[in-house]
Amino acid sequence: MADKSQTQNISEKAGEAKAHAQMNKDQMMDKTTGAVNSAKESCQETGQQMKSKAEGATESVKNAMGMNK
Template identity: 45%
Template sequence: MDQSQNISNQADQAVGQAQGSNTAQSAKESCQEAGQQMKAKAQEAADAVKNRVGAQK
């Protein structure tokens, strides 16, 4: 393998690693966003129950 092929292979590896890192970061952010949405929905449900229980007193 000559030097230009070696450099090309290293560049390809770097691109692949960067793409993998971007994909992992995107997945992490998606999971965090989904978690925040679930937390907000759970809080809304808890507030609705509190309001309902309070209205029955």
């Protein structure tokens, strides 16, 4: 049977393991949040570029057809 010292040691190690797991979880969440934000910004930038190109193409067609007078 474990004595009081062994029980306390096991309890301390369990607490350390729990704290370490929490820290790892927090780090992973931070990395995931960063990746999601980066992807969101990239998609927004790509969308804005596509919108600008579509607007430019529309203006080119209007100019070619004489509709921009």
